[in-house]
Amino acid sequence: MSQRSLFDAEPPAWELDAGAMVLAATVVLPGGPVGEFDYSIPDAMADERKPETFVEPGRRVRAPLGRGNRPVIGYCVAVGLKPASPSRPLKALKGVIDTESLVSPPMMRLTRWMADHYLTPWGQVLEGVVPSGVRGKAGTRDVMLLSVPTHVAARLTKLQLPPKQAEVLKALAASSKPLSLKQLAMRADCTSAPINALRKAGLIESRVERLATDGLLAEDMVVERLQPKKLNADQVRTLDTILGAIDSGEHETILVHGVTGSGKTEVYLQAIERVVAFGRQAIVLVPEISLTPQTVGRFRERFDRIAVLHSHQSDVERHRQWRRIAAGEVEVVVGARSAVFAPTPHLGLVVIDEEHETSFKQDTAPRYHARDVALQRTRAENVPLVLASATPSLEAWRYAQPGAPERFRLASMPRRIGDLPMPAVRVVDLRVDGEMRGALSRPLCQAMKQALDDDGQIILLLNRRGYSTHVQCPACGYKLVCDHCDVAMTFHRQDNVVLCHWCDHRAAPPVVCPDCRSPRIRYGGLGTQKLEAEVSARFRGVSIARMDADTMRRPGSHEVALDAFRRGETRILLGTQMIAKGLDFPNVTLVGVVSADSALNLPDFRAAERTFQLVTQVAGRTGRGERGGRVIVQTFDPDHPAIQAAVRHDFERFAREELPNRQALGYPPYGSMARIIARGASEPLVTAYLDQVAGAVKQAAVETGVKMRIAGPAPAPITRLRGEFRRHLQLHAPNSDPLRAALKAGWQPIKPPEGVRSIVDIDPVDML
Ligand code: ADP
Ligand code: ZN
Numbered sequence: 001m002s003q004r005s006l007f008d009a010e011p012p013a014w015e016l017d018a019g020a021m022v023l024a025a026t027v028v029l030p031g032g033p034v035g036e037f038d039y040s041i042p043d044a045m046a047d048e049r050k051p052e053t054f055v056e057p058g059r060r061v062r063a064p065l066g067r068g069n070r071p072v073i074g075y076c077v078a079v080g081l082k083p084a085s086p087s088r089p090l091k092a093l094k095g096v097i098d099t100e101s102l103v104s105p106p107m108m109r110l111t112r113w114m115a116d117h118y119l120t121p122w123g124q125v126l127e128g129v130v131p132s133g134v135r136g137k138a139g140t141r142d143v144m145l146l147s148v149p150t151h152v153a154a155r156l157t158k159l160q161l162p163p164k165q166a167e168v169l170k171a172l173a174a175s176s177k178p179l180s181l182k183q184l185a186m187r188a189d190c191t192s193a194p195i196n197a198l199r200k201a202g203l204i205e206s207r208v209e210r211l212a213t214d215g216l217l218a219e220d221m222v223v224e225r226l227q228p229k230k231l232n233a234d235q236v237r238t239l240d241t242i243l244g245a246i247d248s249g250e251h252e253t254i255l256v257h258g259v260t261g262s263g264k265t266e267v268y269l270q271a272i273e274r275v276v277a278f279g280r281q282a283i284v285l286v287p288e289i290s291l292t293p294q295t296v297g298r299f300r301e302r303f304d305r306i307a308v309l310h311s312h313q314s315d316v317e318r319h320r321q322w323r324r325i326a327a328g329e330v331e332v333v334v335g336a337r338s339a340v341f342a343p344t345p346h347l348g349l350v351v352i353d354e355e356h357e358t359s360f361k362q363d364t365a366p367r368y369h370a371r372d373v374a375l376q377r378t379r380a381e382n383v384p385l386v387l388a389s390a391t392p393s394l395e396a397w398r399y400a401q402p403g404a405p406e407r408f409r410l411a412s413m414p415r416r417i418g419d420l421p422m423p424a425v426r427v428v429d430l431r432v433d434g435e436m437r438g439a440l441s442r443p444l445c446q447a448m449k450q451a452l453d454d455d456g457q458i459i460l461l462l463n464r465r466g467y468s469t470h471v472q473c474p475a476c477g478y479k480l481v482c483d484h485c486d487v488a489m490t491f492h493r494q495d496n497v498v499l500c501h502w503c504d505h506r507a508a509p510p511v512v513c514p515d516c517r518s519p520r521i522r523y524g525g526l527g528t529q530k531l532e533a534e535v536s537a538r539f540r541g542v543s544i545a546r547m548d549a550d551t552m553r554r555p556g557s558h559e560v561a562l563d564a565f566r567r568g569e570t571r572i573l574l575g576t577q578m579i580a581k582g583l584d585f586p587n588v589t590l591v592g593v594v595s596a597d598s599a600l601n602l603p604d605f606r607a608a609e610r611t612f613q614l615v616t617q618v619a620g621r622t623g624r625g626e627r628g629g630r631v632i633v634q635t636f637d638p639d640h641p642a643i644q645a646a647v648r649h650d651f652e653r654f655a656r657e658e659l660p661n662r663q664a665l666g667y668p669p670y671g672s673m674a675r676i677i678a679r680g681a682s683e684p685l686v687t688a689y690l691d692q693v694a695g696a697v698k699q700a701a702v703e704t705g706v707k708m709r710i711a712g713p714a715p716a717p718i719t720r721l722r723g724e725f726r727r728h729l730q731l732h733a734p735n736s737d738p739l740r741a742a743l744k745a746g747w748q749p750i751k752p753p754e755g756v757r758s759i760v761d762i763d764p765v766d767m768l
């Protein structure tokens with residue numbers, strides 16, 4: 001490449017025209033190639049008084065690339081003087097795209113950290129962080145605004161003009177604000193001809209402004225305001241800890257570990273009030289699924305100006321929110337993972353609610369974890385970070401213990417509001433309960449009957465959608481798997497299809513074994529559709545709602561289902577993990593976990609943690625009212641430590657038992673982890689490539705002398721996906737620095753062969 005990269009050595013001294021410097025922009029390219037490239041800035045683009053064409057960090061520019069000077073778009077990340085080299089002059093930028101910077105200096109540093117930490121090209125990180133609606137200025141357009149210059153207005157009556165022009169000028173001068181061409185033509189009841197004549201004569205001046213095109217500019221919804229609640233002793237202590245950090249003006253991470261219903265949300269709402277009183281902004285990250293009108297409503301009741309950011313927003317709406325935030329018009333930003341990048345001008349606090357949720361990790365490049373990015377951002381901006389959960393991630397928990405490498409402060413809230421007791425949990429051992437009929441054991445059935453008799457409501461959790469979760473032939477052992485994936489097909493009775501949950505491949509359900517033609521082919525395994533059918537057969541006349549990815553496809557259906565449940569129109573709510581989170585319904589007197597084992601059997605070192613979280617969180621949905629509540633957990637593995645701890649609502653017990661397992665294997669939170677996944681249609685090519693990478697990574701580890709454990713290459717748990725073979729390599733080291741060093745040396749330089757794609761996932765959450 002003829003273009004010099006930043007990492008190139010400086011040219012030799014004799015090449016330099018003594019002292020000659022050029023103004024250069026450093027540019028990174030979202031579409032590759034990787035690296036930072038310097039371009040000279042033409043004079044026309046160096047004039048701050050011409051904001052339309054001014055080059056500054058955070059704007060996108062047009063640049064010529066490579067020998068053929070192919071035009072590409074890149075982000076300017078720095079501007080500065082560079083020594084001029086007469087023999088190798090820098091190429092000049094060709095143009096400026098954005099009329100203002102899209103990336104503030106702190107955000108520039110944050111994205112640079114991400115590029116380095118997640119081994120993702122900086123340009124790709126920037127493209128992932130700046131929403132496309134912001135880049136494209138969605139929902140706005142350039143409008144020419146007309147006004148009468150003051151010197152013209154002063155001698156308006158003395159001007160000798162044709163009658164139509166005089167009329168136009170009078171109309172415009174009478175307007176309190178500038179008008180568009182169309183508006184003026186309407187007011188003066190004329191064509192554009194007299195207006196243009198006046199512009200030519202210099203009697204009307206014009207400027208271009210970017211205005212919203214849609215009607216979304218309605219003010220924030222008006223909601224009845226609620227006063228802060230009077231806090232209990234645990235809440236006061238926790239709030240004081242957070243306020244102490246806010247007042248110190250320094251960064252600190254506070255882990256708020258409070259049981260479900262202990263009043264965590266109320267505490268951070270009050271902490272945000274302090275931040276807002278100082279004229280600063282707060283960012284609250286919540287799992288996507290909790291971004292319901294109810295959650296958002298809790299913020300609207302307490303703050304005048306909030307912005308909501310989530311993934312189902314239109315480009316126009318997102319752009320509008322982004323601008324409001326950047327302009328400092330917003331006090332609180334509530335959003336899913338990507339709201340961690342919200343362009344608040346004076347950040348005062350970041351809160352991550354349900355900190356343990358896996359949805360805070362992004363599963364496409366840049367594969368960042370919002371918790372780690374938030375930690376980096378709050379450190380850089382010297383503000384506190386609050387993590388809240390009833391079931392903290394073991395990462396956060398360990399960092400809150402004495403002697404950990406990171407030091408989080410722990411604030412505990414072990415009691416529910418109003419000293420409501422935690423619900424009693426009973427375990428039903430599915431191995432010995434001979435009275436199992438279908439999905440529901442006798443104890444669960446009885447408890448359901450009683451809850452309904454007492455006018456209570458019921459939540460049933462089953463974390464598998466569909467009707468039957470596998471189709472198998474007892475005669476020959478054949479198992480129906482997807483044509484394109486190494487995944488069992490699920491039978492969906494509603495649509496009468498067998499479906500792959502990974503690639504959405506559909507087929508007609510077989511009536512005989514496709515292999516041996518036996519008619520005894522069996523549909524087995526329990527999904528939410530079958531559970532719904534069983535429950536409605538067992539409890540006739542009782543209204544039931546099912547919430548899973550199949551019934552919740554349309555936006556808003558989540559709210560409709562929850563509203564009906566809130567009003568008591570639905571008596572039994574059953575569904576996948578989407579019903580396990582955040583719901584606060586005092587009339588729920590029974591929670592049934594139909595199978596606690598589905599997460600336990602996943603090939604994932606976090607399987608126990610996921611099971612503990614899921615059972616504890618769903619159990620926390622009951623016992624929130626005067627009437628108390630109870631929980632029944634069905635399992636084939638009643639002695640499993642995760643289930644035993646969940647039954648006792650005892651997070652600390654779970655952590656005490658699980659952490660040594662992690663430590664023994666060097667798994668997070670003891671040490672860092674990286675995963676390389678290679679995939680392609682040709683299995684030999686994928687294998688050969690990953691073997692080569694593994695060799696190079698191992699050698700890099702030996703050369704750097706760091707202790708690193710390498711597992712694989714091996715087939716990934718899902719060996720085939722969408723027709724592609726998948727293999728992976730897992731690296732473990734005491735921290736992420738040696739991992740990244742080995743990956744830079746062993747993975748980055750090896751280009752995968754045609755037809756093979758390869759990704760690196762730092763601190764992976766998805767192990768499939
Ligand atoms: P968490 O976030 O820990 O699940 P919430 O903050 O949602 O708990 O509180 C649970 C319930 O208790 C909510 O209905 C909330 O309005 C109420 N609540 C919280 N703090 C108080 C308080 N100090 N006094 C009375 N009610 C409270
Ligand atoms: Zn068969």
Ligand code: ZN
Pocket residue numbers: 482483484485487500501502503504505722
């Ligand atoms: Zn498939």
